[in-house]
Amino acid sequence: MVGIRKRKDFFEDFGSELFDNLEEIIEALLEDMGESGPFVYGFSIIHRPGEEPELREFGNVPEYSQKEENFFPSETKEPLIDIFENEDTVHVLAEFPEVEKEDLQLHATAQHLEIKVLGLSGYSEGVDLPVPVDPKSAKASYKNGVLEVTFRRTDEDKPVEIKVN
Incomplete structure (x- = not known):
């Protein structure tokens, strides 16, 4: 059995x-x-x-x-944010999969990047940059839910608004 x-x-x-x-x-x-x-x-x-x-x-x-x-x-979903640097530039990558480009608002100083998402989520994140950068040199792009912001290194410390492409 x-x-x-x-x-x-x-x-x-x-x-x-x-x-x-x-x-x-x-x-x-x-x-x-x-x-x-x-x-x-x-x-x-x-x-x-x-x-x-x-x-x-x-x-x-x-x-x-x-x-x-x-x-x-x-x-509010917390995005993954990575910072990469080399001798000349600093790259900030952030994932925002359900956000429209028009809802992103960025402000930068020599040591800090503020990322805001307008609309329902009201998300805001401050990113401390590892080295001083030139905020006027910032180039931002947003494609397939990934925000990429690139800065040149410098010693300047004035706030600047960044346009997202």
Whole structure:
């Protein structure tokens, strides 16, 4: 006679505390997805030589806590913003997948870039630049949901409005 096998929990074999509440979190997410907008979550890992790796998270899914009853995402999605520099220029890349070019407003100084999204989201983000730049040299473009702003390095520190192409 063949015995009946008990159905095993998928995460039972892992034995890690990491997975203790994962099924509960997934169920809560699936229940809430039908009642609200899309969930967006992502991360990037930056590892520069000689430095500790940096983990940056983005999206509209809040950190899960057993004490939190309200598990709805915010309406504002946090964009992924990366800064790249070389000897002559500084490049700022930001992802805004559901934003129109006309809704972007940029202001820059020698050490700071302010990105605002007009409209329903009312998103605003300040980006500290790693080196002084010439805000008048800024060139901005927006294509396929990606904003790219390029600056030349300098020591000038006057605010300038930037037009998005």
